[in-house]
Amino acid sequence: MLIVDKEGILIRYNVKMEKSMTPEDAAAELYPKDELNRAIAEAIFEGEEDDVIDGLKAAIAAGKDPISLIDDSLMVGMKVVTELYDQGVIFLPNVMMSADAMLEGIEFCKAEAGSSPKPKGKVVVHVAEGDVHDIGKSIVAALLRANGYEVVDLGRDVPVDEVIACVKKESPMMLTGTALMTTTMFAFKEVNDRLLEAGIRMPFQCGGGAVNQDFVSTYELGVYGEEAADAPKMADAILAGKSLAELKATFHKH
Ligand code: B12
Known part of the structure; x- marks a missing residue:
């Protein structure tokens, strides 16, 4: 129903006005319950680097493991x-x-965890x-280091030539590749072909948002x-003597 108040303004009754949803409201439901993890996750969402580091310090002081914090909070x-960007609630500058x-935050956790004195083996990591x-690649590198492997991190947007030259120089036990775009993941096939041409048969583990098992x-x-x-896990399996075929059997789901 409609009535007119004393200033002559129309007021709508019996209709619940919807409050427009802010990015903060949308994010609120997605955070972890644990308060320490939540503070860090919120600081990531807000892009506040100092708050991320403060949150990590507080969580580590409370006894949390720095490497677990990568998964549980960062x-x-x-x-x-990612979810709100995909839904169009936030935009590229926020994401950056x-x-x-x-x-x-990942660098801080890595430094806090320290590295193991005697590496179990060497792994080269890169983004296509x-x-x-390069966020996924940095997590891969951090987890490998945390598990006692020496990591040669070639960074992001790495030319195929550079990957091949590095593998020849470093002779790693395994190479990893990350690709988030359907256009860039094809570089992995080229890396594969160039390694085989050079007579190098080395496990090449590939992941990242764009990549799936069928492609790999x-x-x-x-x-x-x-x-x-x-x-x-795969580096450990290689150390345990698993062949390329056995690695595929272990890590592929179909
Ligand atoms: C963050 C982000 C950015 C940041 C990147 C910052 C950085 N330093 O990484 C910025 C803002 C710079 C950016 C730029 C661009 N982006 Co962008 N971006 C994203 C976003 C929102 C999240 C990606 C992310 O970091 N995910 C989190 C990480 C942790 O996930 P991940 O890397 O996949 O890693 C996980 C696993 O895959 C795995 N993993 C990864 N690698 C490996 C390797 C091994 C060996 C193993 C075992 C596991 C593993 O481990 C991780 C966790 O377990 C995605 C959206 C989405 N839905 O993914 C778009 C997205 C990837 N971007 C996209 C695009 C198109 C772009 C731009 C072209 C610009 C634009 N218009 O948005 C440019 C690209 C420029 C270029 N040449 O690369 C598209 C790609 C589309 C496609 N399929 O090709 C996406 C999917 C957005 C979309 N829906 O359109 N982006």
């Missing part, structure tokens, strides 16, 4: 960012600020040529890695 914050805060998405199965050295935690 990743959760980034998942919120969160990504920087995330990378800063043409691709700047199209080149001989490829083993699909769904989660960053699969990287140290």
Whole structure:
């Protein structure tokens, strides 16, 4: 029903006015319950690097493991960012600020965890040529280091030539690749072919948002890695003597 108040303004009754949803409201439901993890995830969402580091310090002081914090708080914050970006609630500048805060947080956790004195083996990690998405790669590198591996991190947008030259120089036990774009993941096939041409038959574990098992199965050295935690698992399996075929059997789901 409609009535007119004393200033002559129309007032609508019996209709619940919907409050428009802010990005903060949308994010609120997605955060972890644990208060320490929540503060860090919120700081990632807001792209506040100092708050991320303060939150990590507080969580570590309370006894939390720095490497577990990558998954339990930093990743959760980034998942919120990814979800709201995909829904069009937040935009690219927000994502860039969160990504920087995330990378800063990963570096802090890595430094806090320290590295093991005697590496179990060497792994080369990289992001595909043409691709700047390096958050997943940095998590892979952090988890490998945390599990006692020496990591040669080639960074992002790495030319195929550079990957091949590095593998020849470093002779790692395994190579990893990350690609977030359907256009860049094809660089992995090229890396595969160039390694085989050079007579190098080395497990090449590939992951990242754009990549799936069917794609990775199209080149001989490829083993699909769904989660960053699969990287140290696969390195351990190589140390345990598993062949390329056995690695595919272990890490591929169909
Ligand atoms: C953050 C982000 C950015 C940041 C990147 C910052 C950075 N330093 O990484 C910025 C803002 C710079 C950016 C730029 C661009 N982006 Co962007 N971005 C994203 C976003 C929102 C999140 C990606 C992310 O970091 N996810 C979190 C990480 C942790 O996930 P992940 O890397 O996949 O890693 C996980 C697993 O896959 C696994 N993993 C990863 N690698 C490996 C390797 C191994 C061996 C193993 C075992 C596991 C593993 O481990 C991780 C966790 O377990 C996605 C949206 C989405 N839905 O993914 C778009 C997205 C990837 N971007 C996209 C695009 C198009 C772009 C731009 C072209 C610009 C634009 N218009 O948005 C540019 C690209 C420029 C270039 N040449 O690369 C598209 C790609 C589309 C496609 N399929 O090709 C997406 C999907 C957005 C979309 N829906 O359109 N982006």
